[in-house]
Amino acid sequence: MFHYTIQKRIRIIYYLILLVFIILIIRVLYLEIFASKSLNNLANDLWARNLPILADRGKILDRNGIVLADNITTTSLIVIPSQIKNKEKVARDISKILKTDYINIYSHLTKHTSIERIHPEGRSLSYDIAQKISDLNYDGVYLLKESKRYYPYKDYLSHVLGYVGIDNQGLSGIELEYDEYLKGNDGKIKYFSDGKGQRLNLSEIYEEPISGNNIMLTIDLKIQEIIERELSNVVTKYNPEKALILVMNPNTAEVIAMSSRPNFDSNNYKIYDIETLNRNLPIWATYEPGSTFKIITLASAINEGKVNLFEDHYYDGGSIMVENARIKCWKHGGHGSETFLQVVENSCNPGFVVLGQRLGTKTLYQYLNNFGFGKKTGIDLNGESSGIMFKLENMGPVETATTAFGQGISVTPIQQVTGVSAAINGGNLYKTYIVKSINEGLTNNVIKLNHPTLVRRVIKEESSKLVRYALESVVQNGTGKNAYIENYRVGGKTGTAQKVKDGKYMVGNYIVSFIGFLPADKPEYLIYVAIDNPKGITQYGGTVSAPVAKNVMLSIIDYKGYPKVLTDKTREYTWLDQKYIKLPDVIGLTKEEAKKQLKGFSLEYSGSGEKILAQLPEGNTYIKENSTVKLMLN
Secondary structure, eight states: OHHHHHHHHHHHHHHHHHHHHHHHHHHHHIIIIISHHHHHHHHHHHHEEEEEEOOOOOOEEOTTSOEEEEEEEEEEEEEOGGGOSOHHHHHHHHHHHHTSOHHHHHHHHTSSOSOEEOTTTTSSBOHHHHHHHHHHOOTTEEEEEEEEEEOTTTTTTHHHHOOBOTTSOBOSHHHHHTHHHHSOBOEEEEEEBOTTOOBOSOOOEEEOOBOOOEEEESOOHHHHHHHHHHHHHHHHHHOOSEEEEEEEETTTTEEEEEEEESOOOGGGGGGSOHHHHHOOHHHHOOBOOGGGGHHHHHHHHHHTTOOOTTTOEEEEOSEEEETTEEEEOSSTTOOEEEEHHHHHHHTOHHHHHHHHHHHOHHHHHHHHHHTTTTSOOOOSSTTOOOOBOOOGGGOOHHHHHHHHTTOSOBBOHHHHHHHHHHHHTTSEEEOOBOEEEEEOTTTOOEEEEOOOOEEEEOSOHHHHHHHHHHHHHHHHHSTTGGGOOTTSOOEEEEEEEEEEETTEEEEEEEEEEEEEEESSSSOOEEEEEEEESOSSSOOOHHHHHHHHHHHHHHHHHHHHTOOOOOOSOOOOOOTTSOOEEEEOOOTTSBHHHHHHHTTTSEEEEESSSSBEEEEESOSSEEEETTOEEEEEEO
C-alpha cells in the first residue's frame, strides 16, 4: 500500500513536470513565431532614442508667387545627459561658447531625461558658434538642423502674416489661422542605447521631415509696397495716433493690400508690445465711420426709389431739427438750394438725414444688415471685430437720422470696404477673403482653391450705376476734389469722424478718411485710407486722406498701365490749385496752324519742315497749364 502511494506521487510529479515543459515549449514557440515582431518593437522602444528634426513651415506667397514668409536653416543644440561623462567640463566649455551662465547649462546636462534641448540659448545658432561646439567633439552633444522663419520684407504686411514662436508654431495672423497647413511633419534620427544611455552599435534610422503646405494670398506685393510707402509718409508728415490703408477688388472681395501703423517686424516680434502685435487695425478697429458711410445710405435710398439725384431738390439752411436735436451741416449757414446730387457732392448732413427719413427706420436698418454691418465679414484672419449697431427697437428718429450720415454706430474698416464694394460693383455682397489657395509644399499642386463667394444681392445694377456716377461727381465737383486725377475716371467719398472718449465727443481730434475707386465706370480697385488724429493740419478727410488715396491710385495706374481716358468731365479748380487744361491734337496741321491751336503752351520744335508729324504729350489729354509741348516736323 505504501509502495503504491509513492508510485502514484512520482507519476503525478512526472506529469506536472511534463506539463510545465510542454507549456514552456508552447510559450517559446509562440514567442518565436507569433509574438517576435511585437516583442522586437517593444525592445526597440526601450533601446530607441529620437533626435528630432523640425520640418520647414510652408511658404506664404503673394498672388504672383513672390515669397512673403520663408525659412532659413539654422542649428540647434541637443544633449543626451547619460552619454556625457565629464558634465562639469562640458558645461563649462559650452557656456563659454554660448556666452551664458555655467549653472544654467550644467542644469541641462544633469537632468534625468533621455534627450534635453538647450533652450533658448542653444537655438538658431550661427555657423561660427555651431562649428566651435562641433569641434569640441564631446559624446552626448549633438547639433541638429533647425528651420527658422524669415520674413524678407520685414515689417511689410506684418499683421496679416503674423509671426511664429521659437518652436515654429504660428502665433498670429496667417501663421496662426493656417498653422495646421503650414507646420508640416517633423522628422527624426533614431539611434539605440542601453538602459544606462550608452549608445549601442546599431545602425541609425533617418526619418525625413515633411515640409508644410504653401499658402498663396490674394495680396499683390507691388500694391502692398505702395501702401506701405504712403503710410510711412503719413507717419512722417502728420504723426497720427494710428493710420491704415486697405485695398480690395470690389468685384470679388479679395484683399489686395492691407496695412496699418503702428506695425512691427515679424522677424523680431519680441521687442514690441502686445497691443502693437495683436491689433490688426483694418479688421480689429471699430469707430464711427463718418461721411464715408453716406455711400450706404445713398445706395439704399436710390435702390428704394426714394430719391432722384437730378430732379429732387433740398434746401440746406445749415441745420435740421429731429425731435429735440439740432443736426448741423459742416458748412456754416448751409449750402442753400441744391439737388440731391449736390447733397452728395457737398456731403451735406441734413440732406442725408432727409434720405434716412424717406427710407424709414426699418428699411434703413434692413439695408445696413444686408450690406454686412453689425457682423463679421468672415475674413480668414484672427481678431476680427463685428462693430456696434443699434438694436432696431432702440432706433428712434434721432438714431435713424444720425445713422444715415455715419454717426452713432461703430464699424470696422473691412466692413466699410466690403459694403461699399457691394454698392459700386453692381449690387453684390461677397464674402471677404485673403487666402487664394493652399498648395502642396514640394509640387505646389493646388490642394484648396478659394473662389469669390456671393453672400447676397443688395441693390440693383441700375442703382449701383447711379452710386458710381454720384461718387465720381464727388471727386470732380465736391469734397473729394483732392483725389481727382486728370485723364482718369475716379470716384470716392470723404469722411471726418468724431471720436468718443468717456461718453463724449472729443474736440479737434478726428479720424479722417477717404474711400475711392478706379476706374469709376467699372471699378477694379477700391482704396480706403483712415488717419487717426493727424497733427499740424486742419482735420478733414478731403484735405488729409484724399491726397494719400490719390497717390495710391496714381501708383496703381502706373503699375497696371491704365490708358488715359478722353473725357470732358473735369474738376472745378480754385485759385490755389495747379490748373490742368486740355491739350489739342495738332498732328497733321501746319506749323502756323499748330501755333494758333496751342496758345498758352510753350513750344519746342524738332525738324525743319512745316507739317506736324508727332507731338508730346499726346493730344486730347489734360496737362498742366503753361507746360512745354514738343512738336516733330517733317
